[in-house]
Amino acid sequence: MLKSISLAIVAATLGLSAAVPAGATETLATILFGHPSERGIAVVFLRSNYHDDDLVPGIYRHPSPEMRARAQSEIASNPVIRASLERRNIQPHNVVAIQTALDGGKIIYAR
Numbered sequence: 001m002l003k004s005i006s007l008a009i010v011a012a013t014l015g016l017s018a019a020v021p022a023g024a025t026e027t028l029a030t031i032l033f034g035h036p037s038e039r040g041i042a043v044v045f046l047r048s049n050y051h052d053d054d055l056v057p058g059i060y061r062h063p064s065p066e067m068r069a070r071a072q073s074e075i076a077s078n079p080v081i082r083a084s085l086e087r088r089n090i091q092p093h094n095v096v097a098i099q100t101a102l103d104g105g106k107i108i109y110a111r
Helices: 002-023 028-033 065-077 079-087
Strands: 041-045 095-100 106-110
Touching (some): 065 095
Antiparallel strands (some): 095 106
16 A cells, blocks of 8 residues: 555656656746746836836936827837737826837836
8 A cells, every 4th residue: 555655656756747848948037927928028117216226227217208209109100019008007108218129129118
C-alpha cells in the first residue's frame, strides 16, 4: 500500500515536471507582469502626488496645451490607440501626451 502511494506521488511529480517545458517560452517579465494588451503601446499613469525621484520627464508631467492637443488629435486619427485606451478603460480626455519610442511604439501618458 505504501509503495503504491509513493509510486503515485512520484508519477504525479514527474507528470508536473514534464509540463513545465511547454511554458518555457515565457519570460520572467511575462510571468511576473503578464502579457501586454497590445504590442508597441505602453501606458504611464501620472500620479498627482509625485516625488522628485520619479522617472517621468517634467514635460509630460506638465504638458503644454499644444502637446495635449497633439495627443488628442493622435487619438482621433489612430484607431489602434483608441481601441487600446478603450480596453484599458482610459477616457481619451485623460491622456495628456503621447510619445513615439525609438522602436516606433507609443508611450501614452495618462492621468
